Amino acid sequence: MGVIAQREFINLFKGIKSIIIVAILLVTAYYSAKFSNFFLLDASMEFTPKEAEDIHLFGLLVLILLFGQLFVMGLSHDSINRETHERTSRFLVTRTSRASIILGKFFGIWLFWFVCVTIAFLLTSIFSKKFDVFIFSQTMSLLTFQIALTILLSVLISRPGVTMFLGVILGIAAPIFGFWIEFTQNAWVSWIKFLTPYYYLSREDATFLLILLMAGIMIVIANLIFQRREC
Amino acid sequence: MVAIETKELNKSYGGVPVVKGIDLTVEQGEIFGFLGRNGAGKSTFINMLTGIIPPTSGDYSLLGVKGPNDQVKKRIGVMPDYSTLYGSLTAVDHLKFLSALSGKKVTKEQCLQVLKLVGLESHVHKKAGKYSFGMKKKLGIAQAIIHDPELIFLDEPTSGLDAESVLQIHTLIKALQKRGKTIFMTSHNLAEVEKLCTRIGIMKEGQIVKIGTMDELRAFYRSTMTVQLKHSTIPTGEQRTLYQWLESVGRDLVIEDTNLSITIDDEKKIAEMIRGFNRCKTDIYRVEVKEPTLEEIFLDED
Structure with a gap:
């Protein structure tokens, strides 16, 4: 598992896509920190004292909320199905367990995002003189969910081209749907909000940890499917 | 182990x-x-x-x-x-x-x-x-x-x-x-x-x-061979007896006019068959024994 995670982690740092995404994260972190006071002075925007205190970090959280799925899918949509499509997975399944492959891929991607988000938060903390562990944990839990969903889709769908297309659609549609379901008054569909991570992120308590549980369930399902998959 | x-x-x-x-x-x-x-x-x-x-x-x-x-x-x-x-x-x-x-x-x-x-x-x-x-x-x-x-x-x-x-x-x-x-x-x-x-x-x-x-x-494969015989016309009265006897000697008997093909397990049966034909007043003109090639051993379809 460690070898696969290490390879996945290193591979993610190679290539132009990841450089762009890391740059976007860093630029967002920098400017959200730099212009946080500008938002606070804008009378048309109302913030709670807590929100005002953490305003410099909201830029990052909002970025991950809106584009996180798109970023994660863009980079890792083919993490599993590329291997099965090109049959390099044969080298993996003949050497290690299928669960190790799924977990190795998951942790490799997770570690990449952990490093990127940590750097972005550290950069922000230079301006704010503070590292908000709560928002950092919320951001990482959301990313964990998005990574698990990406792995699940990559196992479910065997063609990398399809997951790429689906990644773009899902990356755009998921946050829109998530916010709509969060605020809709329609009783027939509003229960779905409990299945999305957005609901738990809007609460300022530890319920966001349920997002990790949802991610865990998706990884278990991905593993069960992959156990029966031909490589 | x-x-x-x-x-x-x-x-x-x-x-x-x-x-x-x-x-x-x-x-x-x-x-x-x-x-x-x-x-x-x-x-x-x-x-x-x-x-x-x-x-x-x-x-x-x-x-x-x-x-x-x-x-x-x-x-x-x-x-x-x-x-x-x-x-x-x-x-x-x-x-x-x-x-x-x-x-x-x-x-x-x-x-x-x-x-x-x-x-x-x-x-x-x-x-x-x-x-x-x-x-x-x-x-x-x-x-x-x-x-x-x-x-x-x-x-x-x-x-x-x-x-x-x-x-x-x-x-x-x-x-x-x-x-x-x-x-x-x-x-x-x-x-x-x-x-x-x-x-x-x-x-x-x-x-x-x-x-x-x-x-x-x-x-295993060498013990199986196909024998092809060209013979004179078998007297009408002897035909049924000869064919029945041949089926007891070998298998996959194929008859085409005065040509006959049969698969046997032992080459000693060739002499036995020639004697059998003679008993039925039939001459043997030609005998061909076909052994399996190396390729046939591996890609045998039967």
Whole structure:
């Protein structure tokens, strides 16, 4: 598992896509920190004292909320199905367990995002003189969910081209749907909000940890499917 | 000790059986060759044993451990029939990564040694994406043996290689056997199997139809021969008696006018048949005995 995670982690740092995404994260972190006071002075925007205190970090959280799925899918949509499509997975399944492959891929991607988000938060903390562990944990839990969903889709769908297309659609549609379901008054569909991570992120308590549980369930399902998959 | 043991191993696709209840035992230190036509089920069988595809039913064990088992995977080496290498990795990177995955870290020098054994020493820094088919095949063999496994699966290891490379791989396989390794290989190359394998299994339509050493298989097929006779017209009264008697001597009797073909198990029966024809007042003009060729032994359809 460690070898696969290490390879996945290193591979993610190679290539132009990841450089762009890391740059976007860093630029967002920098400017959200730099212009946080500008938002606070804008009378048309109302913030709670807590929100005002953490305003410099909201830029990052909002970025991950809106584009996180798109970023994660863009980079890792083919993490599993590329291997099965090109049959390099044969080298993996003949050497290690299928669960190790799924977990190795998951942790490799997770570690990449952990490093990127940590750097972005550290950069922000230079301006704010503070590292908000709560928002950092919320951001990482959301990313964990998005990574698990990406792995699940990559196992479910065997063609990398399809997951790429689906990644773009899902990356755009998921946050829109998530916010709509969060605020809709329609009783027939509003229960779905409990299945999305957005609901738990809007609460300022530890319920966001349920997002990790949802991610865990998706990884278990991905593993069960992959156990029966031909490589 | 038994290296491979399968019991009633089956694989079906959409209800269509591809591998049908195979029972097989391969002892440690053997080079076991698996022969059969395309689509006979050889690769499906090897893929089940190596964990690439899950069996539909049945059991198997590798090196005494019931599979699929993660610990035993570290003790086996697999060269799949078809696989793309990681295009961005060099040969040394491949070997280091895949060996680490098998739980064994290797040095660059160890990688170079193995690459030399397969004849890839002059291409170690080239990325695998730029390799030719033959070079990919060689790297496929190298990655199967880099972690010094006890049991090695080679699915058509020399197909597509030039004569010199084939010889190099044959030498390597023999050397591996001398070091006590068990090798399970499939091949279309009859001469290769004859040269290398201690035991051979012939697969047809998902089943092993023949199994044994090369000598055992030859002996079996040599005892079967087809005799073709050209004879004079058989007197009307004798025809029925002669044909009935011939059917008791051999099998697959085919009669066309004054030509006759029959399969017998013992060459002594040829003289017996000639005497039988004489008793029925029929002359023999020509006798042709057709023994199976080497190719027919392996690709026998009956």
